[in-house]
Amino acid sequence: GNSVTQMEGPVTLSEEAFLTINCTYTATGYPSLFWYVQYPGEGLQLLLKATKADDKGSNKGFEATYRKETTSFHLEKGSVQVSDSAVYFCALLASGTYKYIFGTGTRLKVLA
Amino acid sequence: ETGVTQSPTHLIKTRGQQVTLRCSSQSGHNTVSWYQQALGQGPQFIFQYYREEENGRGNFPPRFSGLQFPNYSSELNVNALELDDSALYLCASSLELNTEAFFGQGTRLTVV
Numbered sequence: 001g002n003s004v005t006q007m008e009g010p011v012t013l014s015e016e017a018f019l020t021i022n023c024t025y026t027a028t029g030y031p032s033l034f035w036y037v038q039y040p041g042e043g044l045q046l047l048l049k050a051t052k053a054d055d056k057g058s059n060k061g062f063e064a065t066y067r068k069e070t071t072s073f074h075l076e077k078g079s080v081q082v083s084d085s086a087v088y089f090c091a092l093l094a095s096g097t098y099k100y101i102f103g104t105g106t107r108l109k110v111l112a
Numbered sequence: 113e114t115g116v117t118q119s120p121t122h123l124i125k126t127r128g129q130q131v132t133l134r135c136s137s138q139s140g141h142n143t144v145s146w147y148q149q150a151l152g153q154g155p156q157f158i159f160q161y162y163r164e165e166e167n168g169r170g171n172f173p174p175r176f177s178g179l180q181f182p183n184y185s186s187e188l189n190v191n192a193l194e195l196d197d198s199a200l201y202l203c204a205s206s207l208e209l210n211t212e213a214f215f216g217q218g219t220r221l222t223v224v
Contacts, residue, residue: 032212036215043202043216044202093213098145099160099168099170100147100157100204
């Protein structure tokens with residue numbers, strides 16, 4: 001079946017450090033891939049997405065590239081800020097299906 | 113354009129009681145999905161409604177039921193509440209089937 005695996009957290013970084021959060025997936029066909037962010041006490045906000053192989057999604061300095069050959073969609077940011085502290089979820093929407101499959105989330109804590 | 117709104121934001125119920133959670137979809141969206149997010153976990157798909165009909169269901173017991181109204185707003189009903197039903201319940205609406213979902217802020221349900 002379809003699944004998403006994320007690196008376990010928490011990830012603790014100093015401000016301006018480089019961020020990578022790994023995400024790999026298992027799915028039939030060509031799913032769309034997403035990163036969502038959840039701030040404390042809030043719902044999910046779409047951070048970025050990619051709908052086909054080699055697409056790069058980007059937003060607010062975050063980037064992720066859809067790698068079909070490695071079934072990965074790793075999230076990166078060159079210089080994190082304290083305000084980036086949140087939980088990040090990788091998710092897929094398999095083609096022809098109706099439900100998102102989420103990873104377990106990775107908590108990021110950025111220290112000033 | 114208003115986003116997805118959910119009510120109430122927080123709720124405390126006693127084991128065995130029944131609860132109704134409400135969701136107003138984003139303007140023009142005819143598809144609504146509900147997810148349960150337990151503490152420290154990723155969201156899990158409960159079910160989806162498309163044009164007032166259930167379109168798919170996750171691995172949840174029948175005491176989880178739903179409705180979608182002609183204006184495409186939706187309700188999630190849970191009967192015979194159990195302690196493990198304590199979670200954040202997220203509603204997401206989409207313009208059409210298999211398109212990007214936009215999430216609400218969620219309803220945090222605590223069962224005591």
